Structures are given as structure tokens and as C-alpha cells.
Amino acid sequence: MSDKLKRVAIIGSGNWGSTIAKIVGNNIKKFGTFENEIKMYVYEEMIDGKKLTDIINQEHENKKYLPGHKLPDNVVACADVAESAKDADILLIVLPHQFIERTCSTMKDQIKRTAFAVSFSKGFYVNKDKKVELISAVINRQLDIPCYVLMGANIANEVAAGTFCEATVGSRNYEHAQLIKGLIQTDEFRIVIKPDTEVIEVLGALKNIVAVAAGFSDGLGFGDNTKAAVIRLGLKEMVKFCEEFFPGHHPQIFLESCGVADLVTTCYGGRNRRVAEAFVKTGKDIKTLEEEMLNGQKLQGPDAAAEVMEWLKSKGQTNKFPLFSAVHDICERRLEPKLLLEALRHHPEYW
Numbered sequence: 001m002s003d004k005l006k007r008v009a010i011i012g013s014g015n016w017g018s019t020i021a022k023i024v025g026n027n028i029k030k031f032g033t034f035e036n037e038i039k040m041y042v043y044e045e046m047i048d049g050k051k052l053t054d055i056i057n058q059e060h061e062n063k064k065y066l067p068g069h070k071l072p073d074n075v076v077a078c079a080d081v082a083e084s085a086k087d088a089d090i091l092l093i094v095l096p097h098q099f100i101e102r103t104c105s106t107m108k109d110q111i112k113r114t115a116f117a118v119s120f121s122k123g124f125y126v127n128k129d130k131k132v133e134l135i136s137a138v139i140n141r142q143l144d145i146p147c148y149v150l151m152g153a154n155i156a157n158e159v160a161a162g163t164f165c166e167a168t169v170g171s172r173n174y175e176h177a178q179l180i181k182g183l184i185q186t187d188e189f190r191i192v193i194k195p196d197t198e199v200i201e202v203l204g205a206l207k208n209i210v211a212v213a214a215g216f217s218d219g220l221g222f223g224d225n226t227k228a229a230v231i232r233l234g235l236k237e238m239v240k241f242c243e244e245f246f247p248g249h250h251p252q253i254f255l256e257s258c259g260v261a262d263l264v265t266t267c268y269g270g271r272n273r274r275v276a277e278a279f280v281k282t283g284k285d286i287k288t289l290e291e292e293m294l295n296g297q298k299l300q301g302p303d304a305a306a307e308v309m310e311w312l313k314s315k316g317q318t319n320k321f322p323l324f325s326a327v328h329d330i331c332e333r334r335l336e337p338k339l340l341l342e343a344l345r346h347h348p349e350y351w
């Protein structure tokens with residue numbers, strides 16, 4: 001009987017990775033429809049002289065990335081990524097997008113041929129030839145298994161605390177989508193399955209760039225109307241990007257949690273917004289602020305802006321996306337933060 005149960009592994013144990021471990025571990029214990037033990041890959045580090053894996057396995061808490069939340073005892077931390085992935089039927093990949101390519105290359109020889117993956121990572125990947133790929137495509141290329149996505153308005157600490165929210169799963173495989181939903185959905189974390197996988201993922205990456213712009217606006221003291229304009233013009237660019245480069249999706253997809261809802265929550269409550277506000281107020285650079293403010297957590301927005309500019313440059317289309325361009329130029333210190341206003345004022349929306 002137990003041989004037939006599917007085995008789940010979680011690759012990543014940051015703020016969101018640990019939250020997903022909490023949800024999935026509890027669901028598996030409750031429903032018993034998957035193999036009970038879940039290996040969770042932890043990028044090893046020392047905390048007050050103790051290994052983070054030992055802290056998680058002994059105290060059932062990720063004291064660094066999700067303090068204050070108990071992880072179920074069927075979640076077992078493992079510092080070896082290949083060992084974590086071995087024998088898994090379902091790989092939940094929840095790493096900051098900067099680390100996906102390298103981590104996947106380390107585990108690729110251990111992957112079951114019948115396995116599939118779900119990516120929770122928001123961002124793009126630029127390879128050495130400056131070609132831009134979706135993170136799900138990198139996972140698929142490296143591991144040679146299908147990769148679906150889960151994106152939504154999901155500030156991890158709130159999800160871990162159990163306040164109501166929702167997410168969008170992108171999958172065109174009915175059977176796999178139902179397995180993902182069964183594994184992740186709870187009464188407080190509702191899942192909607194949609195087939196527009198690529199656009200769902202792209203929205204998750206692009207909204208982080210708009211959140212950086214929202215943070216700049218807050219740092220400049222512009223108030224709620226300006227921030228609403230940033231959000232609206234940012235959404236317009238997100239929609240345009242999807243229409244130009246991922247045509248054929250259902251237009252209602254922008255109204256799902258992966259679209260407008262994730263954009264709103266990140267522009268108000270996210271790390272990208274917070275650090276961008278501090279960037280304007282303190283004059284420190286993004287890397288310094290990330291280290292000072294996030295205790296090891298990683299920002300995705302400034303890198304995503306650089307990745308999107310590579311993409312747009314290769315298509316000769318930077319001029320159609322002035323907000324994305326301005327965010328990148330401000331992060332790189334080629335543009336004064338206050339000139340964000342010029343990008344808004346002269347937006348193609350008003351031509």
C-alpha cells in the first residue's frame with residue numbers, strides 16, 4: 001500500500017519554502033494520501049553555532065527564515081539537494097530564482113523519470129548567451145520532467161499565520177493539477193487551476209518590478225494616488241508584455257490571484273516595496289539594503305528588471321515599457337529616483 005503513495009520533496013527552505021512545507025506537511029498528515037515523510041532541501045548555514053538542518057529537525061522550526069511557526073514533524077531537513085530529490089514523485093521547487101539553474105544541475109541525475117515539478121519561484125533566467133528563459137523552462141530543461149507553476153497574492157508570513165488567501169496553479173495536465181491541488185489547498189489557502197501556465201509565471205515575475213516602482217513612489221512621499229497610478233501603469237505593461245510575447249492566453253487570467261491580486265499585495269506588503277522605499281530614503285544600494293533589512297532573504301524585483309530589459313533589448317522593444325526600464329535604470333543608479341515620475345508622465349498610455 002505504502003509503495004503506491006507518492007513521495008513529495010520540497011527544494012528550498014526560505015520564507016516561502018518553509019511556509020509551503022508547513023502547509024504540505026500538515027495536509028499530508030491529515031489526508032494520508034501521500035508518503036508521510038517529506039524531505040526539504042536546506043541550503044546549509046550555521047545559526048549561533050548550530051546547523052540550520054539540525055535546528056529544523058530538532059526544534060521543528062526554521063528559526064532564521066520563518067521564525068515563530070512550527071513545521072510538522074514529517075518535514076525532514078536535508079542539506080544534500082540530490083538526496084532530497086531522490087525518489088520524489090512531486091518536486092516543489094521554492095528557491096529564489098537566482099539559484100534555480102545551479103541547484104537543478106546538482107540534482108538532475110537523481111530525478112525519477114515519472115516525476116513532475118511545481119515552480120513557486122518568481123523571476124526569469126538569463127543564460128550566458130543573454131537568452132532569457134522562464135524558470136519553469138529551466139527546470140524542465142535541467143530535470144527533463146514537466147514543470148507547472150503556483151503563483152498568487154501570498155506574502156509568506158501571512159500564509160504561514162493562516163489568514164485567508166488564494167493562489168493560481170498553472171497546468172494543462174488535469175491529473176497532475178488535481179494532485180497539486182490536493183497537496184496544497186487548505187480552507188485558508190484556496191487554489192484555482194488555470195491552463196495559461198506561461199502567463200501565470202510571467203505575471204509572478206513582472207509584478208516584483210512594479211513593486212519596486214511602488215516602493216520608490218513611497219520613498220519619494222508621493223502618496224496613494226501616485227502609487228495607484230504606478231500599479232495601473234505597471235499592470236498595463238504586464239498585460240502588454242504577455243500579449244506581445246505569450247499570445248493566446250485567456251484575457252481573464254489577469255483577474256486571477258496571480259495577476260492583479262499578487263500585484264496589489266506586493267506593492268503594499270512585500271519585501272521589494274520595502275527595500276525600494278529604503279533605497280530612496282537612505283541612498284544605500286540595493287545589495288546593502290537586502291543584507292541589512294532581510295536577514296538572508298532574497299529580493300527578486302531588481303534582478304527581474306535586469307532580466308526583462310535583456311529580453312526587451314533582444315526584441316528592440318524597451319521604449320514600450322517605460323516603467324520597467326525606469327525601475328532598472330534607477331536600481332542601477334543611471335536615473336535619479338524622482339525621474340520615475342517622467343516615465344509615468346510620458347507613458348505610451350497617454351499618447
Ligand SMILES: NC(=O)C1=CN([C@@H]2O[C@H](COP(=O)(O)OP(=O)(O)OC[C@H]3O[C@@H](n4cnc5c(N)ncnc54)[C@H](O)[C@@H]3O)[C@@H](O)[C@H]2O)C=CC1
Binds near residue numbers: 014042097156
Ligand atoms: N516570501 C514570500 O512572501 C514569497 C516568495 N515567493 C517566491 O518564492 C521564491 C523563494 O522565496 P523565499 O522562500 O521567500 O526565499 P527567501 O527570500 O527567504 O531566500 C532565502 C533562501 O535562499 C537560500 N539560499 C541562499 N543562498 C543560496 C544558494 N547559493 N543556493 C541555494 N539556496 C540559497 C537560503 O538558504 C534561504 O532558504 C522566490 O522566487 C520568491 O519570489 C513567492 C510568494 C511569496
Ligand SMILES: O=C(CO)COP(=O)(O)O
Binds near residue numbers: 208262266
Ligand atoms: O511574491 C510575493 C507575494 O505574493 C512576495 O513578494 P516580495 O518578494 O516582494 O516580498
